[in-house]
Amino acid sequence: MKRLLAAVAVLATFAQAASAGEITLFTDSDFRGARITIDRDAYNLNDMGFNDRASSLIVRSGVWQVCENRDFGGYCAEFGPGEYRGLPRFNDRISSVREISRGRGYDRDERHGGPGWRGDRDERRGDWRDERGGRGDAVQLYAGPRFEGPAVSLSGDLRSLNDVGFNDRAGSIVIHEGRWEFCEHGDFRGECVVFGPGRYPFLEGMNNRISSMRRVR
Structure with missing residues (x-):
């Protein structure tokens, strides 16, 4: 019995390590x-x-x-x-x-x-569900840093953020899925940066400068 308990303990330790x-x-x-x-x-x-x-x-x-x-x-x-x-x-x-x-x-x-x-x-289904259980968009742009202020949720390429009333307004970004290129001018021109999944409370040099965006992967 002691040997059995010892074996179970060892297996549990390995299982915990494997899941870390x-x-x-x-x-x-x-x-x-x-x-x-x-x-x-x-x-x-x-x-x-x-x-x-x-x-x-x-x-x-x-x-x-x-x-x-x-x-x-x-x-x-x-x-x-x-x-x-x-x-x-x-x-x-x-x-x-x-x-x-x-x-x-x-x-x-x-x-x-x-x-x-x-x-x-x-x-x-291969999609995302947000905290409220609804389907989530791939990208969320916020007008202020730290995800504050007005926001817009997007899932596709945009040659001009004027189309959604968010040109040169983004101060922070949340990306739920994919890698996205954000550019300072329309039609993906000018300086561009690529962000992968994550939360970006500050945009450094791209703050209030993003005019177009597209998924690159």
Whole structure:
């Protein structure tokens, strides 16, 4: 009986480890440079020799909270499964990370999820349901930073955001699905940036400058 209980305990430990999330941090953008893979809460990356060094990251499974100070202090954001080639708000400023939700793993062909996304994907229908149970649009633009002010929800390419009364108004963005290119002029001209699934409370150089958008993957 004791052997049986011991075997069950070992299997439970392995099952828990297998379900744990995983995040990889890189010292340079575009997943270059030194790296570290983490599968448990890291209260202080200084203990791992990686404090304030990350410039890109990949979340392979789970949803992870990334914070600028140790012990999950300071400014924090949530990153779901996917690739993040650059970290404008967190470049060389990450000091602690922890998994806050477990879920499906990262699929290079789908890139679902994203920081702060709390909806669930309906695997049978292949669409997204928002927190109220309704079908969610792929992109939401907000007039103010931190997802404040008037907003518009979109699911397709737009050569001119004038068509929806949102030209040069976006101050923050939420992307539920896909990778999208946002450009400062109509017809996808001028300076452009590409964002994948996630929550972007600040748009840095593109604040109030987006005039067109299209899905690129």
